[in-house]
Amino acid sequence: MAKTTGAAPKLARALAIVLGTWELNNGRSATEQIPVRLRAWDGSEAGPHDAPLIEFTSRRALRRILWAPGQLGLSRAYVAGEINAHGDIFAAFAALSSAGKFAEPGPFSPLTPRELWTLVTTGVRLGALGPNPAPPPEEARVEKHGRRHSKKRDAAAISHHYDVGNDFYRLVLGPSLVYSCAVWSDAEAGLDAAQEAKLDLACRKLGLTPGMRVLDVGCGWGSFALHAAGRFGVNVVGITLSIEQAELARKRVAEAGLTELVDIRVQDYRDMTDGPYDAISSIGMSEHVGREQLGRYVAQLHGLLRPGGRLLNHAISWNAGPTEDDPDSFIPRYVFPDGEMLSLGELVVALEGGGFEVLDVEALRRHYALTLRAWVKNLEEQWDDAVRLTSDGRARIWRLYMAASALGFEGGLTGVNQVLLQKAGGEEPPLRLREWTAG
């Protein structure tokens, strides 16, 4: 608990109450709780002087929060530039999540009548705040594309996140253009080296040898396909739902002189019929599948593999018990519409139930925190270019979601795992499977 002395100016104090960084005590006075400093649009400030600064630049932010209490209103205000997080965003999040309304996972409660009353008595004239502003254009609207996880709506959800400009992604991800957790030999290894190590590890786990036929489900910008074909001499079919990804992936394949070996397609995994494949990689893709479609996903990949073929399923897991997906929280509205995180256990049960034998599970939770911090650094260091390549709102969304995700991995809320599987009916796996660690 941090304390400051003296009465804080009214408006900043009212905002602190709205955000729950300052909790009401007996209805009249307030007890300062969380080490964040708030600045209101009138220049007033409340909170410890050395704490991370959250700035409300416009009264419109408060209007949004009153209209859509909780994460949705806050997200809209942040994306619209009506709230700024100054300085170290990780420190600001850590402070906010340490107590108050942000302490609970999931959406926080709307304002209580007492809090509203306090707003009024601290001088905020609710009637003068104006009408509720329209949501920022970056907000997802996938509902209009039909049923959740229909092919059409999944395509719209993927387009929302991935078709926002390849140059923007290159700026954030760096030249490796890999959009999943890297594997770090140590924290100083550097993002590009860690991504290359991850791609190589995936190829070795799959036991790739020249001439094999490999499917990369959710191929992104083609980085795994390029590595597998270029270094291991395999034929790769890479599929993605993102048209922009496919365009750049094909260009990279051509530049690498690998068009004979790599075929990039815009195709849904449910529409794949050209098995059998010797091996399948699914890296950072199954988070998009959804619980309801999981059985179908497993059956589809199983059907596409030859007996004895390996599948590497690399995915984020939810470690914090059952989830109640709130469609109005920040991640589904702005980042991954219809994305669903499963627990590792749920995923493994489905894979085993679908006829796969688990050969190995490797947990990489801390590696994703390092990866996300590297992406945030890339974004923050090139902020003006990022805004120019997309929009101020999009750059803000990516900064917020990647920083929050890094803290989720650091705090153990989420994990990420490589699950290596084999389809029954073929050759026996080797007695020991850690041969890839030598590579």
Ligand SMILES: C[S@@+](CC[C@H](N)C(=O)[O-])C[C@H]1O[C@@H](n2cnc3c(N)ncnc32)[C@H](O)[C@@H]1O
């Ligand atoms: C987080 S990206 C990972 C990309 C790549 N594997 C990597 O590690 O860089 C997720 C990928 O899954 C793809 N994807 C999501 N749903 C899909 C579906 N139903 N069918 C095919 N690809 C899908 C997206 O288009 C995107 O390429």
